Amino acid sequence: MRSLADLHQCRRLVVKVGSALLVEQGQPRVDWLDRLASNLHSLRTQGIELIVVSSGAIALGAAKLGLPDGGRRNLADAQAAAAVGQIELARLWSNSFAGFEMTAAQMLLTLEDLEDRRRYLNVSATVERLIETGAVPVINENDSVATEEIRFGDNDRLAARVAQAAGADAVLLLSDVAGLFDRDPRDEAAQLVPTVDGITPDVLAMASSSSSSGLGSGGMASKLRAAQIAERAGITLAIIDGTQESPIANAVAANCGTVFLPQRTDGARKAWLGGRLAPKGTLRVDEGCATALKGGASLLAAGVVGISGAFQRGDLVRILTMRGEELAQGLAEYDADEVQSIAGKRAEDQAQRLGYAPRSAVVHRDHMVLL
Numbered sequence: 205m206r207s208l209a210d211l212h213q214c215r216r217l218v219v220k221v222g223s224a225l226l227v228e229q230g231q232p233r234v235d236w237l238d239r240l241a242s243n244l245h246s247l248r249t250q251g252i253e254l255i256v257v258s259s260g261a262i263a264l265g266a267a268k269l270g271l272p273d274g275g276r277r278n279l280a281d282a283q284a285a286a287a288v289g290q291i292e293l294a295r296l297w298s299n300s301f302a303g304f305e306m307t308a309a310q311m312l313l314t315l316e317d318l319e320d321r322r323r324y325l326n327v328s329a330t331v332e333r334l335i336e337t338g339a340v341p342v343i344n345e346n347d348s349v350a351t352e353e354i355r356f357g358d359n360d361r362l363a364a365r366v367a368q369a370a371g372a373d374a375v376l377l378l379s380d381v382a383g384l385f386d387r388d389p390r391d392e393a394a395q396l397v398p399t400v401d402g403i404t405p406d407v408l409a410m411a412s413s414s415s416s417s418g419l420g421s422g423g424m425a426s427k428l429r430a431a432q433i434a435e436r437a438g439i440t441l442a443i444i445d446g447t448q449e450s451p452i453a454n455a456v457a458a459n460c461g462t463v464f465l466p467q468r469t470d471g472a473r474k475a476w477l478g479g480r481l482a483p484k485g486t487l488r489v490d491e492g493c494a495t496a497l498k499g500g501a502s503l504l505a506a507g508v509v510g511i512s513g514a515f516q517r518g519d520l521v522r523i524l525t526m527r528g529e530e531l532a533q534g535l536a537e538y539d540a541d542e543v544q545s546i547a548g549k550r551a552e553d554q555a556q557r558l559g560y561a562p563r564s565a566v567v568h569r570d571h572m573v574l575l
């Protein structure tokens with residue numbers, strides 16, 4: 205899919221709905237949700253398999269409990285609000301879908317469900333089975349148990365990771381803006397960017413992390429992080445204006461929104477690795493090593509100039525250049541203290557320091573993804 209007009213070509217689609225669309229002044233927008241359900245139903249009749257990622261639990265629950273909104277809310281309030289709002293949210297989807305003879309299936313995930321390979325595969329299997337049965341998974345973060353360390357914090361990245369896990373070919377982020385603008389859309393000179401063929405630093409600089417509605421969690425910046433995950437996984441991601449009467453049908457008819465084109469298709473395992481969000485440590489490498497990594501080499505101890513974090517063998521680490529640019533991420537072959545003792549050393553010195561024959565690399569290229 206290269207533009208929204210091609211949406212019908214899509215085989216499996218993740219549709220993410222932001223809080224500001226579903227909730228207005230603490231109340232659900234039921235009529236809007238019914239029209240969205242109607243749009244989803246017509247996509248299904250075209251043979252497109254659907255997965256929904258829905259925000260809104262915290263906004264619904266906070267209103268019901270009379271808790272503070274937006275930035276003034278702490279984690280404990282958000283967790284309590286989510287526990288109350290999620291029941292309501294599930295009921296809303298179930299009711300709207302029932303009007304179109306569709307069955308909603310709730311799945312609540314935490315970051316770890318997608319960071320751990322075995323749990324990630326379990327999530328994939330459940331989604332697969334639900335789709336086979338004809339149900340539509342409606343996924344949200346399990347906010348009432350997710351603490352800071354195990355939180356996505358925004359459903360944009362959750363949607364991109366779910367798309368990967370489910371083998372979807374496209375993600376639609378329905379927002380309260382028409383897409384990515386070349387600067388904050390409150391600036392009158394801002395122009396909509398119709399297509400992004402590779403997210404460069406210039407593209408990242410367009411987005412601010414503020415959200416105009418006060419309900420959303422990450423603003424445009426979190427959508428761009430989601431688009432980065434998608435583009436590396438070979439998935440097309442589009443941001444469309446969800447405020448329209450009939451949001452998906454409108455965006456397709458007008459061919460309007462921002463489409464982020466997929467950039468590469470690593471194998472499924474590498475794509476999962478590249479999309480992981482919670483590294484346990486960081487390795488800085490010298491310039492020669494950075495060049496070798498870009499050429500496809502493994503990371504050898506000789507090129508490591510800095511180590512931080514208490515990671516263990518098998519943990520995810522970020523690999524940065526000396527200037528702090530993100531180069532790659534991958535799985536460490538050693539614990540952090542072992543890397544510390546062999547960093548910058550040649551193979552013969554490494555054996556002496558480790559007390560055993562060194563492994564072939566600190567991060568092997570088969571377990572590394574360039575970013």
Ligand SMILES: Nc1ncnc2c1ncn2[C@@H]1O[C@H](COP(=O)(O)OP(=O)(O)O)[C@@H](O)[C@H]1O
Nearest residue numbers: 222379384385387410411412415416420423424
């Ligand atoms: N360059 C930009 N282009 C579009 N929107 C932007 C940009 N920079 C910041 N934003 C803000 O991001 C908001 C969308 O994010 P958010 O409110 O979190 O949406 P949602 O609730 O749909 O997830 C927009 O309403 C806008 O205020």
Ligand SMILES: N[C@@H](CCC(=O)OP(=O)(O)O)C(=O)O
Nearest residue numbers: 223260261262358359420421
């Ligand atoms: N999981 C949270 C939503 C988090 C989120 O990403 O919100 P939004 O930016 O409105 O999509 C909830 O259900 O309230």
